Amino acid sequence: MTYDPMAPENSFQGLILTLQRYWAEQGCVILQPYDMEVGAGTFHPATTLRALGPRPWKAAYVQPSRRPKDGRYGENPNRFQHYYQFQVILKPSPDNLQELYLDSLKAIGLDPTVHDVRFVEDDWESPTLGAWGLGWECWCDGMEVSQFTYFQQVAGVDCNPVSGELTYGLERLAMYIQGVDRGFDLNFNGRQGAEKITYGDVFRQAEQEYSRFNFEHADVELLKRHFRDAEQECQALLTAGDKDGRHEMAMPAYDQAIKASHAFNLLDARGVISVTERQSYILRVRELAKGCGAAWLKTEAGGAVAA
Amino acid sequence: MPDFLLELFSEEIPARMQAKAADDLRRLVTDALVERGLTYEGAKAFATPRRLALVVGGLAARQPDRHEERKGPRVGAPEKALEGFLKAAGLASIDDAVVQSDPKGDFYVARIHKHGRATTEVIADVMPDIVRGFPWPKSMRWGSGSLRWVRPLHAIVATFAAPQEEAEVIRFEIDGIVSGDVTRGHRLHAPGEIRVKRFDDYVDSLQKAHVVLDAERRRDIIRADARTLAQAQNLELVEDAALIDEVAGLVEWPVVLMGSFEPEFLEVPDEAIRATIRANQKCFVLSDPATGRLANRFILTANLDAADGGAAVIHGNERVVRARLSDARFFWETDKKIRLEDRLEKLKSITFHEKLGTQYERVDRIARLAKELAPLVGADPQKAETAARLAKTDLVTEMVGEFPELQGLMGRYYAAAEGLDPEIAAAIEEHYKPQGPSDRVPTAPVSIAVALADKIDTLVGFWAIDEKPTGSKDPYALRRAALGVVRIVLENGLRLPILKILILALVNYIYQGYPDIDEQHFENLEFLNRIELIKNIQAAVTSEMRSPTIMQGAERFSLRKGGNALVNLIYFMADRLKVQLREQGARHDLVDAVFGSSAPSALEGEGKVRGDGGGSSGQGAAPTPEPSPQGGGESAPASGARQNDDLVLVVRRVEALAKLLATEDGENLLAGYKRAANILKAEEKKDGAGAFEGALDPALLSDPAEIALSGALDVAEPAAADAVAREDFAAATSALGALRPQVDAFFDQIMVNAPDPALRANRLKLLARLRRATRAVADFDRIAG
Incomplete structure (x- = not known):
């Protein structure tokens, strides 16, 4: 048998490509990562906004996710401030979503006849997005490899129809499939010998640099200003875009909500937010997200009928 | 008689909800049937991760006409x-x-x-509402539907079958799901359709399709197989009932396997290993009888007969366990690098409660209180103070951050690793105890001092800001804290002036300058007059605490009249005590009777109590901060709370009373008492309350029976009072019991309401005296019977 560098068990990128191909075959549009800093794949408008309104939607994409507080200066081989999520959203959630998910594991080389896959209760909530859903964490041989959620509410709006959301933790899944214990040791490109590029080769330096930034150097006053600016801009766009029962700028407004959320995450990492302030920041972002959700419902993609 | 079989087939139901859901299903369906005139012989419900099932046996085929x-x-x-x-x-x-x-x-x-309708029709009628209104703790919608269930509901089996007859499918439809006779087996092993007729073949078919329907059987399989695997390695399974329940709710087809990890990880304390493996992996740990410690093995429960015999599953689980244990070992090693004492500073940044300050301030209060309590419970004050200061420091260790359930225990390990005094190390763990009604109560003196101080500080603080538990809401577990105090005091036989300790705890808050403490709740410490209160507070305030703030606080609290938060708190503890005594079989009314009695206060016997306690208070260094309010003149009005704050005495009194009432003398005395009390009540209505409380005139006693009763009371009353003062409640009750013949004779031979008003009043005074005499022990009005 010849060695296939693109096989999911041989390379990180092979895993991503396999998942993309699998979900493309299920009719998903394969999107690229959203070009903004977000804390999770759910923030991508392809999930947050598209989960709202009556229109069917199927999408899959990789989303680089930034959690400034999780940085460890590259010293912890499994804890990163930047990592990848593979996100799938199917609206309405199909009856066979669990089977589709299990088949995707099979596609990346997890043979269901020898691996123990389990759906363990885990309800999901995002206070900043005003979103929650019920579902499970999916365990493979005792390791959590995915999150499986039926969205009930997003941006404060009840989801109808309900979307099914799958989130694969790519690094962890790849570590399991490649059989390595340290994230930095993941084979990224599937090559061997001198041509081999590891996850650490790609990201270790970034982890070090961003940890310095996140924890020590990010300018607090500037971030606070950014937060206020984004908040104001979001509100301004929500007002300006609202015309005759329709909305013309829901998406740009939502970008500003994302910006505010990331500024908050950085401030949090800098350790300058007290417990009570924290709550108030979260509420402010949620208000923005709610405004954007309401605006989205007044757009064509949000299901508003032509005036 | 036919059987009804029902199955609701869904995606994975959370393990913790399964048992109650099965129970609810059985109740809802059988109630609906009975309500419609359909009786049945028996019903049993089942739950697996993917299905709720119910069989109702011996149902009538039709409703009666x-x-x-x-x-x-x-x-x-x-x-x-x-x-x-x-x-x-x-x-x-x-x-x-x-x-x-x-x-x-x-x-x-x-x-x-x-005409009665066919049972099948009735069932088809009631099922949709039962499903739609099912009481899941949390439910959801899915797809484009509007039905709510715990997770998506996919299929419903509903059949009705009499023995020897064809089974009939009961058809109904709920949000597009039509009931039928088709289910599915294990997700991997038997994903195809299975037709079922009746309960028997249903269970068999499922078994063949790798589904064990009964959770009890799944638990048995897990337990038995785990033990067998353990024994084969000469190890013992560390039993864990809650974990077995959970695991049985995660699998339809339990397959028990054993994994191992590197022995180096055993450097980590056993409890931390167990918490790691249990919380993250839902696996069982094993102990080695040879060492008495954990073995480097664990038991996992898979949900399949793996094609490779479980090799991949074991390998995968071992990898995760290894990763988790290396985290745990990392926490253990790094935590030990910082002394507990050096962690105190960090508690300043953790809020305990926004109105009650930081954890640091809390610890400061607990340490002061523990030091005060130490001599009363025979502990070394210095050790108690140190233990209290360190008691919460493990909250800021990595290990406890990861596994909050290890709080206290890790503190003990870290204290031991630092070489701290073993009594201090033990107290750090045990100060949280008892956690519930069945948890162990600390018995080591230092542990007792810190455990009491911790709980009392919390109780007083929350009472001070009026955050008492209401109904089912008790977010700060204050009932548990109060019960903890009660149990620690009783089970260790501690003679404590609880009320005064509460005041000390309150003083700690005042000292920290908590103006947020709602003053109005303390406006009227009615039970203490202000002189007594000021004395208490002044005595509690050691010289280092003496400051204008605290003196003002003392002044403030003592100048008001009305509120009574601390009395309320004592009553709250009394309620816990009642519950506790009742659970031990004491009669509820006797407990009430003792709480309602006007026996002298333990507080007033202060000096003596301390002398009896033989505490190690005379160590010289610390000045005795306790007041000894001996000047009788300033004592406050009588109050149940302050008289009964010595819980040990309350219990002894209840016991003595129960003994008395178990005798014939006691029973008759009670009957006589009730008669006397009823007559008095009736006559007091005419003459006014208290009309007969004065001393009787011996010269007016004419009948031998009343002379005898008066004489008997002359003996019994002082004897009972004296016995109570000696805390000899058996003697007190038997002194009262001795009154019985005279009481009986009195009622036999005497007409109380004599025509001569002077004679009548005198006889009523005699009965009032009898009533007073019994109050020395209990309020007999509250005794049933």
């Missing part, structure tokens, strides 16, 4: 009335009704025969 008569209007009534009657009774014409005569005239009567 019903006959009823409905009386209508008078013959010759207006057309409108007749129409209304026909419509209501469901008759086509008035000819279908019969005419009946009664004294008021001739009336139409409809005779309605209602």
Whole structure:
């Protein structure tokens, strides 16, 4: 048998490509990562906004996710401030979503006849997005490899129809499939010998640099200003875009909500937010997200009928 | 008689919800059937991760027929009335009704025969509402539907089958799901459709399809197989009932396997290993009888017969366990690098409660209180103070951050690793105890001092800001804290002036300058007059604490009248005590009777109590901060709270009373007492309350029976009072019990309400005296019978 560098068990990128191909075959549009800093794949408008309104939607994409507080200066081989999520959203959630998910594991080389896959209760909530859903964490041989959620509410709006959301933790899944214990040791490109590029080769330096930034150097006053600016801009766009029962700028407004959320995450990492302030920041972002959700419902993609 | 089989097949139901859901299903369905006149012989419900099932056995095939008569209007009534009657009774014409005569005239009567409906129809009728209204703790919608269930509901089996007969499918539809006779087996092993007829073949088919329907059986399999695997390695399974329940709710087909990890990880304390493996992996740990410690093995429960015999599953689980244990070892090693004492500073940044300050301030209060309590419980004050200061420091260790359930325990390990005094190390763990009614109570003196201080500080603080538990809401577990205090005091036989300790705890808050403490709740410490209170507070305030703030606080609290938070708190503890005593079999009314009695206060016997306690208070260094309010003149009005704050005495009194009432003398005395009390009550209504409380006139005693009772009381009353003062409650109750013959004779031979008013008043005074005498022990009014 010849060695296939693109096989999911041989390379990180092979895993991503396999998942993309699998979900493309299920009719998903394969999107690229959203070009903004977000804390999770759910923030991508392809999930947050598209989960709202009556229109069917199927999408899959990789989303680089930034959690400034999780940085460890590259010293912890499994804890990163930047990592990848593979996100799938199917609206309405199909009856066979669990089977589709299990088949995707099979596609990346997890043979269901020898691996123990389990759906363990885990309800999901995002206070900043005003979103929650019920579902499970999916365990493979005792390791959590995915999150499986039926969205009930997003941006404060009840989801109808309900979307099914799958989130694969790519690094962890790849570590399991490649059989390595340290994230930095993941084979990224599937090559061997001198041509081999590891996850650490790609990201270790970034982890070090961003940890310095996140924890020590990010300018607090500037971030606070950014937060206020984004908040104001979001509100301004929500007002300006609202015309005759329709909305013309829901998406740009939502970008500003994302910006505010990331500024908050950085401030949090800098350790300058007290417990009570924290709550108030979260509420402010949620208000923005709610405004954007309401605006989205007044757009064509949000299901508003032509005036 | 036919059986009804029901299965609701869904995506994975959370393990913690399964048992209750099965129970709810059984209750809802059988209630609905009974309500509709359908009886049954038995019903049993089951749950697996993917299905709820119910069998109702011995059901009637139909509802019984019903006959009823409905009386209508008078013959010759207006057309409108007749129409209304026909419509209501469901008759086509008035000819279908019969005419009946009664004294008021001739009336139409409809005779309605209602044929009972087939049970299958009734079931089809009631099921949709039961499913739609099912009481899941959390439910959800999915796809484009509107139905709510715990997770998406996919199929419903509903069959009705009499023995020897074809099974019938009961059809109904709920949001597009049509009931039928098709289910599925294990997700991997038997994903195809399975047709079922009745309960027996249902269970068999599922078993063949790798589904063990009964959770009890799944638990048995897991337990038995785990033990077998353990024994094969000469190890013992560390039993964990809650974990077995959970794991049995995660699998339909339990396959028990054993994994191992590197022995180096055993450097980590056993409890941390167990917490790691249990919380993250839902696996069991094993102990090695040879060492008494954990073994480097664990038991996992898979949900399949793996094609490779479980090799991949074990390998995968081992990898995760290894990763988690290396985290745990990392926490253990790094935590030990910082001394507990050096962690205190970090507690300043953790809020305990926004109105009650930081954890640091809390620890400061607990340490002061523990030091004060130490001599009363025979502990070294310095050790108690140190233990209290360190008691919460493990909250800021990595290990406890990861596994909050290890709080206290890790503190103990870290304290031991630092070489701290073993009594201090033990107290750090045990100060949280008892956690619940069945948890162990600390018995080591230093542990007792810190455990009491911790709980009392919390109780007083939350009472001070009026955050008492209400109904089922008790977010700060204050009931548990109060019960903890009660149990620690009783089980260690501690003689503590609780009320004064509460005041000390309150003083700690005042000292920290908590103006947020709601003053109005303390406005009226009615039970203490202000002199006594100021004395208490001044005595509690050690010289280092003496400051204008605290003196003002003392002044403030003592100048008001009305509120009574601390008294309320004592009553709250008394309630816990009642619950506790009742659970131990004491009669509820006796507990009430003792709490209602006007026996002298333990507080006043302060000096003596301390002397009895033989505490190590005389160590010289610390000045005795306790007051000794001996000047009798300033004592406050009587109050149950302050008299009964010595819980040990309350219990002894209850016991003595129970003994007395178990005797014939006691029983008759009680009867006599009740008679006396009733007469007094009636006569006091005429003459005014307290009319007979004065001293009687011996010269007016004429009948031998009343002379005898008076004489007996002359003996019994001081004897009972004296015995109570000696805390010899058996003697007190038997002194009262000795009154019985005179009481009996009195009621036999004497007419209380004599025509001569002076004689009547004198006799009533005699009865009032009897009433007072019994109060020394208990309020007999509150005793039932």
